[in-house]
Amino acid sequence: MVRHSTAIELAVTGLAMARRAAGLEIGDTDAEIDALVDSLPASGRAAFAHPLLREDAAWTTLAVAFAGLPDAATAAEASALLAGLPPAELWQGVLAALACHTAASDPVGLAAACAAGDRRARAAVAALDDPDDERWRPARDELLRLSPSRAKAVLSRGVDAVRRVAFPAEREHEIAAILARSAASLAAEASATQGRAEAIARVIERATGGVSIDVGSFRGPIVLAPGLAMRPWNVSAGPDDAVIVYRVAADDLERRDDEPPPALVRLTRALGDERRLRLLHVLAGGPAGLGALSSAVGLAKSTVHHHLVLLRDAGLVAVRLGDDYEYELRREVLASLGGLLATYLGEATS
DSSP, rough: BBOOOOOHHHHHHHHHHHHHTTTTOSSTTHHHHHHHHHTTOOOHHHHHHHHHHHHHHHHHHHHHTTTTTTTTTOHHHHHHHHHSSSSHHHHHHHHHHHHHHTTSSOHHHHHHHHHOOOOOHHHHTOOOOOTTTTHHHHHHHHHHSSOOOHHHHHHHHHHHHHHHHHOOOOHHHHHHHHHHHHHHHHHHHHHHTTTTTHHHHHHHHHTSEEOOOOOOOSSSOOOEEESTTTTOOOOOSSSSSEEEEEEOOOGOOOOOOOOOHHHHHHHHHSOOHHHHHHHHHTTOOOOOEHHHHHHHHHHOHHHHHHHHHHHHHHSEEEEEOOHHHHHHHOOOHHTTTTHHHHHHHHHHHO
């Protein structure tokens, strides 16, 4: 259930670089990812200019593929696996991931029909849209235009570019150690679930900082893997095989003795914005979906989603995944703020 590898982190890093190259905020890692994007050689910049590599679907599809590798798999092993993947299988996986973000009732079946040459299925995909993500349509159009072998070549160039700038040998060793440390703190709890759905759901909620899912709704196994590049985001991938890359907790990173506790930093940062306070005020009245929250505070859904990610990372908000996401206030975490602050200030003056 719990995996850790720089192979999975390679896909997550590619996703982070794609988002920053497209001008989208991540959060904790913006400066680090910007440095990677800036260090890309000309060939790497050309690779990330491609619409397929600027959208999430290609990278989440790769994360699912790389999650099939053994624990501690390296970035080089990820590249080797990608080289051996059948182009048609990869093309179909990316299309299914794209369709998952639309109103398509059966993204996997639709993608399979397209791969089999069904013209009506291709027309159905061409009519789909994701109005909340301007990167989606160019990626879809490009994927439909490309043959499977050419689409695979595009993804291979992207993976090679990420490997070169983000995973030199010494840095990969450091990343692997952090990921292993984070996975170890969760593995014992995960192994104790003995396959019980409710217990698995609790482990996922703790690892992701409040994401609640219906474990029984997934047809394949659920893989939990720690990730560094997309903090504070969690990354979920796969309509059949759920791969959830949870952000590495700040406690698993090195911290100086005089630094405030990561939980306190996340809480104060989350509360230090008038828009996030308004969202909490709405949620104090009861659980709500993204659309209702957007209407209540008068902000675009994409903006509200960004603020909810920060609130969830602080532990202030939980989210239940289903046909629609539903958010709720976690009052017990809010109540802990005073104690965390008092403890830290007491440490500073002792």
